[in-house]
Structure formats: C-alpha cells, structure tokens
C-alpha cells in the first residue's frame with residue numbers, strides 16, 4: 441500500500457425537500473437518496489479512483505449500513521482489511537436536507553467513528569509501516585489523530601492532516617509534526633480567529649500559523665482556487681473554470697488526488713495543479729464520491 445487513510449466513513453441520507461417539518465408535524469418529501477460519504481472515505485476513494493494503492497483504517501457500526509460501506513470501499517479499490525465493526529454502535533450517518541436552490545442542511549452523527557482508537561492503529565501497524573503517506577481528518581477522536589501522527593513520525597511516514605471539521609482546541613504542536621496541513625478557508629478562520637475574506641487576509645492568517653512552526657500549509661479556497669505556503673514562499677493555484685453543479689466533497693477530492701500525485705512524483709506544485717483540476721471536475725457532478733472521476737474519465741476532462 442502507498443497511502444493509508446485513518447479516518448471516518450459516513451452514510452449520507454439525503455432528503456430533497458423545500459419544507460422541513462415543525463415539532464409534531466409530519467410532511468412528505470419528494471425524493472430521497474443514500475450516498476457513501478465521510479471525509480476519510482471520500483479522500484480514500486478519490487486517491488484510489490486515480491489509481492492509488494490505498495488502505496483505510498476505519499470503524500463501521502453494528503447495523504445495516506456497515507456492509508454497504510465496506511462493499512462500496514472495496515468496489516472503489518480501497519483495501520478494507522482494517523475497517524472493523526464497533527459492536528453495539530450505529531454507523532456514522534449524515535441526514536442531509538437539500539432544497540431546490542441546492543442549499544444543504546446537514547446533521548452529523550459520528551457513531552462508530554468515535555470508536556476508532558489508538559489500539560486500531562496498533563492492530564494495523566504492520567500494514568501502515570509499508571505506506572508512504574498517512575492522511576488524517578478530524579471526524580475521529582483527537583487522541584487517535586495524535587497517536588497516528590506520532591506513529592507516522594516514528595516510522596518516517598509522511599502525514600497530511602486535514603483539520604476538518606474545524607476543532608478550535610486542535611493542538612498546533614501536532615499539526616507542526618505533519619508534513620502537510622490542509623484546511624479550507626473556514627477552518628483557517630476558526631483556527632486563527634482571523635478574517636479570510638480576501639486573498640491578502642488568507643495569506644496573513646496562513647502566515648500566523650506558519651510562525652507557529654507548520655511545515656507546509658495548503659489552503660483550499662473553493663471557487664477561488666488554492667494556496668501553498670511554506671516558509672516565506674507562497675504558491676497560488678488558480679481554479680479550473682467549470683460550471684459548478686454541486687461542490688460538496690470538493691475538498692476531499694482535492695486531498696485524495698493531491699495525496700496520490702504527491703506519492704507518485706513528490707512534486708508539490710504539480711500535485712496541486714492535478715488536485716485542483718480533479719476537484720473542479722468533481723464539482724461538475726452531483727454528490728460526493730459519485731462525482732469523483734476515475735483516472736480515465738479525468739484524463740478525458742483534461743483533454
């Protein structure tokens with residue numbers, strides 16, 4: 441394996457409706473869909489679809505959703521030997537309400553993801569040691585994230601930390617032990633308490649984090665592109681112009697593709713350029729994982 445994602449999986453329960461019920465009221469909604477999501481799983485699937493050799497360390501619940509999650513990961517080419525069941529627990533689920541204007545209202549129940557513990561990293565240690573890169577997000581307990589970072593440092597494995605969803609009490613010392621710290625602009629704002637409305641403000645907020653000892657900071661800026669900051673250098677990547685249909689999961693598409701390209705070439709600007717185009721391609725389709733192109737479809741998008 442080249443890449444290990446130690447992180448979450450969720451089942452998206454998507455109701456399409458313009459009206460939410462009040463307390464005590466029952467309403468009918470026109471449409472419903474189930475999707476596979478969770479930041480960890482999304483990133484693993486993006487990297488695998490691009491041709492990466494990817495394993496996941498993750499927890500599913502003791503319920504009907506679990507087999508579907510595992511089969512989905514396998515069908516996308518992700519190694520699931522270390523996706524295990526948390527007895528007596530529900531899977532992570534995300535009831536999502538989408539209205540006609542594509543506005544999302546999302547609830548997240550982390551469920552089994554909260555049961556992913558340092559012992560699960562120990563159980564996967566031999567397989568993890570063969571990986572070149574570990575990707576982490578914050579939908580699992582922080583103690584597990586910190587343990588994984590120390591494990592990676594001990595075994596000389598590169599680490600990407602995507603601080604999502606934002607956690608105000610993230611220990612920045614651990615972020616500094618990672619090779620890449622990859623927030624979006626909202627997460628950057630929460631972590632620094634600084635405004636991020638303009639590119640200049642984003643750079644100032646980024647510099648305030650770099651001063652605390654971060655090695656490489658890559659900020660995704662939605663339709664404004666992305667930015668890599670390291671030491672005094674700033675490298676900006678313009679977005680690929682597309683007609684966006686649904687931007688959910690774009691950040692995960694970016695990170696999964698970036699990880700795959702980084703392992704392949706070690707060239708950070710080239711990996712960002714590919715990741716930017718890959719994420720742009722993903723926003724042209726509906727859904728999260730289902731909007732991620734495989735390598736062949738992505739090649740056609742580029743041509």
Ligand code: ATP
Nearest residue numbers: 624660661662663665684688689690691692719720
């Ligand atoms: P999510 O949490 O839904 O996964 P995010 O907020 O973490 O997303 P964004 O910063 O919105 O991630 O987007 C990630 C990357 O996707 C951007 O840096 C950009 O390269 C690409 N992208 C997003 N939206 C667009 C768009 N409208 N047009 C072109 N590229 C886009």
